[in-house]
Amino acid sequence: MQKRNLPVAIALVGGAIGLFLRRWQLTTGFEPDTGLAIPGNPACTALLALSALVALALLALIYPKKGSWDYDVAFSARSNELYMVCTVLAAFLLLGSGVMELLDFPTAYALAREAEANGVWLAVALPPMRVLSCLIGAGCTLLIGRNLYKGLGQGKESLTGLGLCLLLSVWLVTVYQRRAIDPVTQNYLYEVLCVVFALMGIYYFAGWSFQNGKLRRSLFCFTMAVYFSLVTLADPHSMADRLRFGFVLLFFAAHALLLLQEHPAPVETPTQQEHPAETPAAPAETEDIEHG
Numbered sequence: 001m002q003k004r005n006l007p008v009a010i011a012l013v014g015g016a017i018g019l020f021l022r023r024w025q026l027t028t029g030f031e032p033d034t035g036l037a038i039p040g041n042p043a044c045t046a047l048l049a050l051s052a053l054v055a056l057a058l059l060a061l062i063y064p065k066k067g068s069w070d071y072d073v074a075f076s077a078r079s080n081e082l083y084m085v086c087t088v089l090a091a092f093l094l095l096g097s098g099v100m101e102l103l104d105f106p107t108a109y110a111l112a113r114e115a116e117a118n119g120v121w122l123a124v125a126l127p128p129m130r131v132l133s134c135l136i137g138a139g140c141t142l143l144i145g146r147n148l149y150k151g152l153g154q155g156k157e158s159l160t161g162l163g164l165c166l167l168l169s170v171w172l173v174t175v176y177q178r179r180a181i182d183p184v185t186q187n188y189l190y191e192v193l194c195v196v197f198a199l200m201g202i203y204y205f206a207g208w209s210f211q212n213g214k215l216r217r218s219l220f221c222f223t224m225a226v227y228f229s230l231v232t233l234a235d236p237h238s239m240a241d242r243l244r245f246g247f248v249l250l251f252f253a254a255h256a257l258l259l260l261q262e263h264p265a266p267v268e269t270p271t272q273q274e275h276p277a278e279t280p281a282a283p284a285e286t287e288d289i290e291h292g
Contacts (some may be wrong), residue, residue: 004260007061008253011223014054015230021047022234037186054227062219067263071155071208075258078151086254087145091138093247098134100240129170137167161206168199194228198248201225222256
């Protein structure tokens with residue numbers, strides 16, 4: 001493994017360890033009768049310490065990195081078969097998530113109507129939006145992969161990143177509505193952190209297309225989303241959610257590796273030299289011509 005890919009490796013290895021610790025916490029960290037978290041549980045403490053350690057390690061590795069390129073240069077993946085495999089798999093995971101949401105639509109819609117009757121705004125709109133956003137997200141992921149793999153140069157002001165922003169925004173609202181009434185934050189902490197970092201990652205990913213990209217912020221959000229996507233797989237999610245977490249893992253790991261690869265030196269626009277203002281010549285004095 002090349003040294004420059006160390007942030008992604010730390011996120012993957014740390015996430016695998018966190019997955020084990022999260023399973024341990026779910027087994028021993030909650031009271032069987034009440035479901036409340038047990039204070040001072042070693043699994044909970046270890047997982048929190050691991051998450052802080054991973055975040056600090058990623059910050060230390062990412063902070064020295066500098067660079068700003070165009071979107072198609074920053075995420076250059078021409079003929080990169082590993083990247084294309086990860087992107088296609090990520091798109092199919094989103095497609096599968098949309099199919100699972102569609103199969104579960106009658107139950108989800110009935111629960112949403114009941115929730116809206118109890119005062120939860122826009123609950124009925126979320127089930128169809130989840131289906132639609134997953135399908136749109138799958139198409140956007142394929143378009144992103146096709147553009148970068150073939151080197152088409154179509155990343156400037158592309159709307160594909162915004163399509164994924166819609167997906168993750170709907171997902172975050174769904175998680176909030178589902179978890180807002182739960183007073184035990186340890187039940188859903190890592191799920192929320194994964195979706196939040198993924199949404200921030202897509203925001204910065206789209207930023208490379210519409211403005212100057214933020215290399216450090218992008219890499220940190222990408223790798224933290226990879227880490228938390230592995231940790232939260234230990235939680236009892238629906239199949240649709242598990243497929244979306246798989247998408248987060250593949251999509252952000254693949255694009256973090258692209259950002260970490262060697263890039264040409266950024267082209268600096270030469271500053272225009274200021275030409276000193278030319279002082280107008282003093283008007284010639286008119287001479288009186290005497291006609292003799």
